[in-house]
Amino acid sequence: MTSEKxxxxxxxxxxxxxxxxxxxxAGRRRKVLVVxxxxxxxxxxxxxxxxxxxxxVRAMSRRGAPVDAGGTVEWxxxxxxxxxxxxxxxxxVDVVVSSANGYMKESxxxxxxxxxxxxxAASRAGVKRFVFLxxxxxxxxxxxxxxxxxKVAEDLIKASGLSFVLxxxxxxxxxxxxxxxxxxxxxxxxxxxxxxxxxxxxxxxDLAASVVKAATYQGEEIANQTIDIxxxxxxxxxxELADLIALxxxxxxxxxxxxxxxxxxxxxxxxxxxxxxxxxxxxFLFFRSGRFTADTSKQERFFGPAPxxxxxxxxxxxxAKLIP
Numbered sequence: 198m199t200s201e202k203x204x205x206x207x208x209x210x211x212x213x214x215x216x217x218x219x220x221x222x223a224g225r226r227r228k229v230l231v232v233x234x235x236x237x238x239x240x241x242x243x244x245x246x247x248x249x250x251x252x253x254v255r256a257m258s259r260r261g262a263p264v265d266a267g268g269t270v271e272w273x274x275x276x277x278x279x280x281x282x283x284x285x286x287x288x289x290v291d292v293v294v295s296s297a298n299g300y301m302k303e304s305x306x307x308x309x310x311x312x313x314x315x316x317x318a319a320s321r322a323g324v325k326r327f328v329f330l331x332x333x334x335x336x337x338x339x340x341x342x343x344x345x346x347x348k349v350a351e352d353l354i355k356a357s358g359l360s361f362v363l364x365x366x367x368x369x370x371x372x373x374x375x376x377x378x379x380x381x382x383x384x385x386x387x388x389x390x391x392x393x394x395x396x397x398x399x400x401x402x403d404l405a406a407s408v409v410k411a412a413t414y415q416g417e418e419i420a421n422q423t424i425d426i427x428x429x430x431x432x433x434x435x436x437e438l439a440d441l442i443a444l445x446x447x448x449x450x451x452x453x454x455x456x457x458x459x460x461x462x463x464x465x466x467x468x469x470x471x472x473x474x475x476x477x478x479x480x481f482l483f484f485r486s487g488r489f490t491a492d493t494s495k496q497e498r499f500f501g502p503a504p505x506x507x508x509x510x511x512x513x514x515x516x517a518k519l520i521p
Contacts, residue, residue, distance in 0.1 A: 226253045227325075229412055230290040232277065232315060233297030234258060237373040238330070241405035242296055243270065252413060257286050277311030283318035293319050294412050296330040298343065305472060308346035313353055320357045326420070327359045328411045330404075333367045333397060333425050334488050341479040342472075351423075362411040363423040366404055367397030367432075367491050368484075370513050378517040381442055381450065388454045389481045392436035396484045397427040397491040400509040402516075410500045419499055427491025429503040441510045446519045457485055 233239035234256035246254045247269050255271045262272035275286035299307025331347045338344035354361045380387050407426050439450050460478050468475040493503045514520050
């Protein structure tokens with residue numbers, strides 16, 4: 198597939214296509230290492246790669262293979278914070294896919310030092326493509342710790358000499374614990390700030406598919422590209438999102454808003470006891486700027502048609518069993 202070819206529209210508009218998977222010069226399957234494979238998004242990336250018979254998949258975990266690990270994946274024990282452990286994990290690897298993050302689980306330092314260790318180790322190992330999950334407009338949000346960590350990692354990747362693809366994600370429509378779906382079942386949508394400020398969203402199934410396409414894309418025109426992921430019809434406000442959910446589910450929703458003033462007031466005291474809480478408050482305050490919007494032109498160039506908001510919300514609502 199060339200960079201200009203569009204994929205056929207299906208129920209999954211950015212489903213993985215085996216035909217775009219590159220092979221090595223010797224014809225063997227390329228080995229893809231997934232870092233962050235035990236996470237919510239990483240697990241989705243891993244499952245999609247498992248279905249692609251033209252790649253071999255290695256997954257990295259500090260604890261080794263989980264009890265429910267599939268037989269087609271090679272699991273290796275390694276830790277991003279232990280630089281020495283990464284050598285074996287990267288041995289023979291052609292493509293690294295990193296969706297790992299520390300700020301949601303342990304410490305933001307994993308997102309700084311851990312990424313640095315991984316990038317340096319991948320460069321030494323001669324990895325042919327480094328696919329890094331980043332964040333839309335992270336360069337514009339230095340006050341948001343995990344956004345800033347993504348920008349620092351992007352700069353390290355660019356300076357490393359590695360061939361890379363930076364896949365930049367907007368806000369997740371769904372989470373491992375789906376608070377939006379829980380609210381909808383109760384007839385409400387919990388909103389942050391106001392009902393009118395727009396920012397970009399993604400369904401995590403679609404984001405995982407885009408990351409996999411970046412890893413398996415045939416041709417070097419994708420090398421060193423920064424690709425925003427989002428919806429074809431652009432960013433949406435929380436009011437617009439509530440209207441879409443109501444349309445799709447047939448449920449009347451009330452919108453409960455935590456105002457911007459409350460977030461600003463909470464930021465300093467929350468920082469004293471919760472690194473994660475402070476990070477999330479700063480993230481939402483950045484959303485207010487209007488700059489957290491994805492440009493999907495490269496997404497459509499390399500991965501095919503981006504989904505519309507209605508399509509994504511419909512698939513999310515079906516998955517969450519919100520449609521009668």
